Amino acid sequence: MNALMADAAFQDGVFTQRPVRGLRAMGRVYAGWALSQTFYREELWRSLGASSLEDYLVTCWETNFARRDPSDLLAQFRTWQNGDISANAMYQGDLSRALAGIKARTLLMPGDHDLYFQVEDNRLEMRHLRDAELHPIPSIWGHRAGNPLTQPQDRAFIEARVRALLAA
Numbered sequence: 001m002n003a004l005m006a007d008a009a010f011q012d013g014v015f016t017q018r019p020v021r022g023l024r025a026m027g028r029v030y031a032g033w034a035l036s037q038t039f040y041r042e043e044l045w046r047s048l049g050a051s052s053l054e055d056y057l058v059t060c061w062e063t064n065f066a067r068r069d070p071s072d073l074l075a076q077f078r079t080w081q082n083g084d085i086s087a088n089a090m091y092q093g094d095l096s097r098a099l100a101g102i103k104a105r106t107l108l109m110p111g112d113h114d115l116y117f118q119v120e121d122n123r124l125e126m127r128h129l130r131d132a133e134l135h136p137i138p139s140i141w142g143h144r145a146g147n148p149l150t151q152p153q154d155r156a157f158i159e160a161r162v163r164a165l166l167a168a
Contacts, residue, residue: 003029004070019070026073027061036113036142044140048150099128106132107165109158111145135161 007022009015039045040053050056065073085091086098106129108122119136126132139145139154146154 004073010070015070020066023065023068023070024062027063027065028057030065031057031061033115034143036111036115036140038113038140039142042140096128099125100130102129104131105165105168107161108132108134109137109146109161111139111142111154112136113140114143114145116143133161133165 003025004010004019004022007019007025009017009019009022035044043053045053045056045060048056048060050059084093084095086093086095091098091101108126110117110119110122112119119134122134122136126134135157137145137154137157139151139157141147141151141154145151146158148155
C-alpha cells in the first residue's frame with residue numbers, strides 16, 4: 001500500500017494519474033511475499049516459462065500489477081487492514097469470543113509455506129473455534145498454494161479435504 005501512496009501520482013488521497021512506479025514496486029514487493037523462499041531457491045519460476053528471475057518478475061508480477069486499478073488495490077488493502085470479525089458492538093474487539101461465536105464447521109487450509117497466513121496463526125485460532133480442522137496445504141508455492149491453474153497436486157489436496165468435510 002505504501003508503494004502506491006508514495007508514488008507522486010497519489011495526491012490528497014486520490015490518484016491524479018496512473019502510478020506506474022508504485023504499481024511496479026507493488027509487483028516487486030508482492031513477488032517476495034506471495035511465493036516461498038523455497039519456490040525461488042528451486043527456481044520454480046522457470047516452470048512458468050520465465051528465462052530468468054528478472055524475466056519472471058517483469059512478465060508475471062510487474063505486468064500483472066500494471067493492469068490493476070490502483071484505487072481498487074488501496075480498497076483491498078484497507079479491507080485487509082480492517083477485516084477484524086471482532087470489531088463490532090457484539091464482540092467489542094474480543095477476537096477469541098468472536099471466533100468462538102462461529103458455529104459452522106470450519107476447514108482451515110493455509111499453505112504450509114505461506115508468508116501471509118501462517119499455519120501457527122491458524123493453530124492459535126483453532127483454540128477458540130468450536131468445530132474446526134487444520135490441514136495445511138503441503139506446497140512450496142507459498143500464498144499461491146492451491147492455484148488450480150498451476151498446482152494440480154495442491155488442488156487435489158484441497159478437493160479431498162473439502163469432500164471429506166462435506167461428507168461428515
